[in-house]
Amino acid sequence: MNCKDPFPAASGLIFDEPLIFKRSVPGRVGCSLPEDDMEGFSFDLPDDRYLRQDIHGMPEVCELDMVRHYTRLSQWNYSVDLGMYPLGSCTMKYNPKVNEELSNIPGFSQCHPHSPIHLSQGSLKLMFELADYLKEISGLSAVSLQPAAGAQGELAGMLMIRAWHLNNNDEQRVNVLIPDSAHGTNPASCVLAGLKAVEIKSGSDGRLDPEVIKPWLNDSLAGIMMTNPNTLGIFETHADTISDMIHQAGGLVYMDGANLNALMGIVKPGDLGVDVQHINLHKTFSTPHGGGGPGSGPVAVSDKLAPFLPIPIIEKDDSRYFLQWDRPLSIGRLHGFFGNFAVMVRAYAYIRTLGPEGIKKIAQTSILNANYIQEQLRDAFHLPYPDVCKHECVLNDQLQSQYGITTMDIAKRLMDYGFHPPTVYFPLIVQGAIMIEPTESESRRNMDQFINALLHIAREAKENPEIVKSAPHLPKMKRLDETLAARNLTLRWTEDEQGDT
Amino acid sequence: MHYIPLTEEECRQMLKVIGVSSIDDLLKDIPAKKRLKQALNLPEAMSEQTLTRYMQALAQNNVTHESLPCFMGAGAYRHFVPAAVRSMSARSEFVTAYTPYQPEISQGSLQAMFEYQTMMTQLTGLPVSNASMYDGAMAAAEAALLAVRSSRNNVIAVSKTLNPAYRTVLETYTANAGVSLLELPLADNGQTDLSPLADTDPKSLAGIMIQSPNMLGVIEDVESTKSSIINPKTLLIVVVTEALSLAALKPPGECGADVVCGEAQSLGLPVNYGGPYLGFFAVKDNLVRKMPGRVVGMTVDSDGKCGFVNTLSTREQHIRRDKATSNICTNQALCAITSAMYMTCMGRKGLREVALLNMKKSACLKAGIQKIKGFSIPFEGPVFNEFTITYSGDTESLQKHLAEKGIIGGYDLRCTYPELGNAMVVCATETNTLDEINQFVSALAEWAGEVS
Numbered sequence: 001m002n003c004k005d006p007f008p009a010a011s012g013l014i015f016d017e018p019l020i021f022k023r024s025v026p027g028r029v030g031c032s033l034p035e036d037d038m039e040g041f042s043f044d045l046p047d048d049r050y051l052r053q054d055i056h057g058m059p060e061v062c063e064l065d066m067v068r069h070y071t072r073l074s075q076w077n078y079s080v081d082l083g084m085y086p087l088g089s090c091t092m093k094y095n096p097k098v099n100e101e102l103s104n105i106p107g108f109s110q111c112h113p114h115s116p117i118h119l120s121q122g123s124l125k126l127m128f129e130l131a132d133y134l135k136e137i138s139g140l141s142a143v144s145l146q147p148a149a150g151a152q153g154e155l156a157g158m159l160m161i162r163a164w165h166l167n168n169n170d171e172q173r174v175n176v177l178i179p180d181s182a183h184g185t186n187p188a189s190c191v192l193a194g195l196k197a198v199e200i201k202s203g204s205d206g207r208l209d210p211e212v213i214k215p216w217l218n219d220s221l222a223g224i225m226m227t228n229p230n231t232l233g234i235f236e237t238h239a240d241t242i243s244d245m246i247h248q249a250g251g252l253v254y255m256d257g258a259n260l261n262a263l264m265g266i267v268k269p270g271d272l273g274v275d276v277q278h279i280n281l282h283k284t285f286s287t288p289h290g291g292g293g294p295g296s297g298p299v300a301v302s303d304k305l306a307p308f309l310p311i312p313i314i315e316k317d318d319s320r321y322f323l324q325w326d327r328p329l330s331i332g333r334l335h336g337f338f339g340n341f342a343v344m345v346r347a348y349a350y351i352r353t354l355g356p357e358g359i360k361k362i363a364q365t366s367i368l369n370a371n372y373i374q375e376q377l378r379d380a381f382h383l384p385y386p387d388v389c390k391h392e393c394v395l396n397d398q399l400q401s402q403y404g405i406t407t408m409d410i411a412k413r414l415m416d417y418g419f420h421p422p423t424v425y426f427p428l429i430v431q432g433a434i435m436i437e438p439t440e441s442e443s444r445r446n447m448d449q450f451i452n453a454l455l456h457i458a459r460e461a462k463e464n465p466e467i468v469k470s471a472p473h474l475p476k477m478k479r480l481d482e483t484l485a486a487r488n489l490t491l492r493w494t495e496d497e498q499g500d501t
Numbered sequence: 502m503h504y505i506p507l508t509e510e511e512c513r514q515m516l517k518v519i520g521v522s523s524i525d526d527l528l529k530d531i532p533a534k535k536r537l538k539q540a541l542n543l544p545e546a547m548s549e550q551t552l553t554r555y556m557q558a559l560a561q562n563n564v565t566h567e568s569l570p571c572f573m574g575a576g577a578y579r580h581f582v583p584a585a586v587r588s589m590s591a592r593s594e595f596v597t598a599y600t601p602y603q604p605e606i607s608q609g610s611l612q613a614m615f616e617y618q619t620m621m622t623q624l625t626g627l628p629v630s631n632a633s634m635y636d637g638a639m640a641a642a643e644a645a646l647l648a649v650r651s652s653r654n655n656v657i658a659v660s661k662t663l664n665p666a667y668r669t670v671l672e673t674y675t676a677n678a679g680v681s682l683l684e685l686p687l688a689d690n691g692q693t694d695l696s697p698l699a700d701t702d703p704k705s706l707a708g709i710m711i712q713s714p715n716m717l718g719v720i721e722d723v724e725s726t727k728s729s730i731i732n733p734k735t736l737l738i739v740v741v742t743e744a745l746s747l748a749a750l751k752p753p754g755e756c757g758a759d760v761v762c763g764e765a766q767s768l769g770l771p772v773n774y775g776g777p778y779l780g781f782f783a784v785k786d787n788l789v790r791k792m793p794g795r796v797v798g799m800t801v802d803s804d805g806k807c808g809f810v811n812t813l814s815t816r817e818q819h820i821r822r823d824k825a826t827s828n829i830c831t832n833q834a835l836c837a838i839t840s841a842m843y844m845t846c847m848g849r850k851g852l853r854e855v856a857l858l859n860m861k862k863s864a865c866l867k868a869g870i871q872k873i874k875g876f877s878i879p880f881e882g883p884v885f886n887e888f889t890i891t892y893s894g895d896t897e898s899l900q901k902h903l904a905e906k907g908i909i910g911g912y913d914l915r916c917t918y919p920e921l922g923n924a925m926v927v928c929a930t931e932t933n934t935l936d937e938i939n940q941f942v943s944a945l946a947e948w949a950g951e952v953s
Contacts, residue, residue: 122559
């Protein structure tokens with residue numbers, strides 16, 4: 001271990017800040033309204049049946065109050081720009097600043113989505129080319145950028161699978177095989193598409209064993225949803241065999257692309273027999289997560305599913321790019337316009353910055369980093385699947401539980417060392433899972449500090465368990481009572497509300 | 502590659518720690534025959550300077566509403582956003598955080614979201630708001646699914662005046678959910694014709710969905726729609742695609758709506774060629790546990806201090822999996838926080854004033870167009886910032902004329918509302934100066950003069 005650096009976390013000056021409504025002073029105004037250039041023009045307001053006179057409760061603050069309020073709030077957040085954020089399956093990589101700037105170029109941000117085609121060729125070209133890049137990376141033949149997030153990409157995929165079977169008069173094909181390690185969105189999306197989620201067990205090595213799917217290979221089979229690498233950070237080595245079996249039984253193969261960061265330039269999902277996959281631009285392609293969104297979840301498909309893609313799709317003729325609406329087999333639309341365009345601008349810029357070698361290097365480095373961390377935690381923590389991993393590794397609290405220390409305690413204690421905790425208690429098949437995805441963005445020094453923090457915590461668990469159980473100590477807030485929040489629901493502020501924050 | 506910090510030497514040392522000699526040794530579980538032998542066929546890498554120039558040139562192939570007078574609305578609205586809103590919403594502490602799964606170090610996003618939820622309840626007149634949906638169209642679709650869940654009925658009566666893109670999304674989302682959609686046609690006054698409800702079994706009706714102001718710009722009569730509901734289980738869903746209108750118009754929640762949902766892009770987000778936008782979703786108290794999407798609640802920490810957490814997650818997919826109320830996971834959190842910043846900046850007074858200014862600008866445009874021979878205003882009812890115009894003559898020639906004059910006109914309604922003949926819905930906001938309005942009116946008059 002080569003880490004003489006102190007840990008990054010420190011205590012410092014943090015401001016308290018009330019709810020914005022408590023800063024209100026009646027009559028105070030924080031904005032400058034456009035001049036009225038129509039003095040003298042009078043018109044009839046709608047009558048009282050339609051009109052409102054006041055927006056009771058809305059803040060009344062000055063601009064500086066507003067700026068201080070949000071600046072103080074922002075300082076209570078952990079973020080990628082502050083420190084290492086190793087959430088497994090979330091791919092919290094660096095979000096390049098130039099991409100933020102480029103997405104704000106007025107030509108992109110101030111272009112109306114109903115603009116005539118000849119006035120929006122820039123947007124259309126960008127979307128057309130981004131779709132092309134995603135086709136190349138996924139090894140699939142057509143792409144829709146419309147889904148606004150991964151789960152909507154999943155829904156698009158499952159709706160296409162459903163539509164394909166219905167088009168073949170195979171209405172009874174409703175079973176979708178979903179491994180027990182899958183994200184919760186998989187079964188939820190499946191059901192929303194009118195299909196049935198069938199949970200299948202992962203093998204003892206964390207991989208899907210072709211044997212377990214055999215009983216389901218019949219004319220009720222709609223397909224399979226696989227995450228690859230799966231949520232244990234393990235490559236599904238039998239993916240192509242399983243694809244062949246599914247295809248022979250008349251089903252289709254969906255790949256959850258949440259973990260695509262590990263595969264880019266190394267293997268193409270299309271070469272593994274995948275018929276449809278979604279791609280998270282907000283994971284693999286560096287667009288920021290925004291505290292939960294917006295994301296973007298394009299969906300890529302093989303030839304056979306291409307006619308079912310959402311409308312419109314972007315096409316090109318000799319002179320221009322245009323929107324193609326005439327696609328009779330399409331599942332329809334998922335978005336009021338074309339998807340989260342400004343997120344696409346960032347992803348496009350990222351791919352153009354990296355080029356083919358850069359993209360591959362990203363994937364390789366993400367794998368190197370995860371294995372580096374896994375290797376050095378091997379003795380202090382239990383590794384349920386000790387083999388080589390891909391972009392993330394999974395540990396648990398088995399060795400610490402003898403001292404009464406849980407995964408949640410370890411996670412909270414990491415905050416005191418200056419790190420965001422990894423994903424915890426997921427995947428569900430590992431008891432007390434701790435899932436670490438460092439991404440390619442972290443330097444060796446950051447990873448060494450993170451490893452060292454976890455080793456410290458493993459020692460503390462033995463020698464001073466109380467300090468771990470009562471963590472976190474440094475953040476603004478101590479552990480929050482989530483049960484109370486769900487029992488005494490308070491989802492908004494009202495003037496008679498008693499709580500003082 | 503400057504996004505990867507490791508030097509070659511560091512890579513070598515790290516491989517040594519792992520106990521392998523090359524990165525390829527870490528890829529052995531990927532069948533060799535499937536591993537790519539050649540590089541991806543992608544454009545070569547660009548430096549930051551080259552990329553910036555390239556992207557700026559690409560953006561110049563778009564025309565913005567700042568460079569040409571634009572009267573387009575129909576689901577995406579041009580509004581002025583104060584610099585303070587852009588500046589605060591660009592703070593990387595908000596931008597580069599993940600979903601607040603660890604509330605102790607995510608209180609900034611959580612409190613801002615709680616404030617957003619509160620403001621949406623103030624605007625809509627309903628007591629509960631979730632923390633956002635993808636966009637207005639998806640929010641409307643989820644509202645229909647909520648009505649089906651809560652009523653255990655399967656018919657959703659949908660107004661013909663619902664934005665047609667929303668209608669298509671609704672069809673896509675409900676296609677496999679055993680839902681049947683009943684169309685409520687357009688009445689002569691531009692509002693929804695509720696008469697088909699008389700022939701519908703009230704016991705089968707899960708919900709009635711109207712939009713106000715509707716696709717044609719007309720404000721719907723929410724109270725009368727409510728009074729047409731016979732079955733207490735039937736939900737009244739009011740979709741609002743222009744959320745700023747809520748600052749001037751009576752909140753649908755006070756007129757009997759059970760769900761008020763739609764698009765809040767107009768509260769601080771640029772038009773962005775269609776996204777990211779902000780689906781909002783507000784409900785009555787009795788629907789809170791059936792509502793889709795994340796929601797932030799207040800609680801205390803172990804020292805008794807007030808704080809915020811994501812709550813009611815037992816409805817959600819990561820716990821409930823195939824029994825979840827929705828598959829939504831990632832939402833539009835930063836857009837919601839941005840809109841809270843916008844509402845904070847505009848405030849109680851400013852929001853209402855800017856909304857009234859929108860009414861004034863559109864009234865001014867309407868007065869101008871009304872005078873042109875050959876153009877007419879088919880619906881008399883009150884409007885917010887959009888209204889429908891009809892005209893005689895060839896649409897292609899009109900569009901060509903506007904293009905020559907450098908004006909982006911309204912949204913062509915011929916495909917979706919053929920019963921109106923030649924029609925478009927035009928939108929004037931506070932961003933349109935009187936001069937632009939005059940230019941647009943003159944251009945229309947000139948064309949009408951030419952064709953007549």
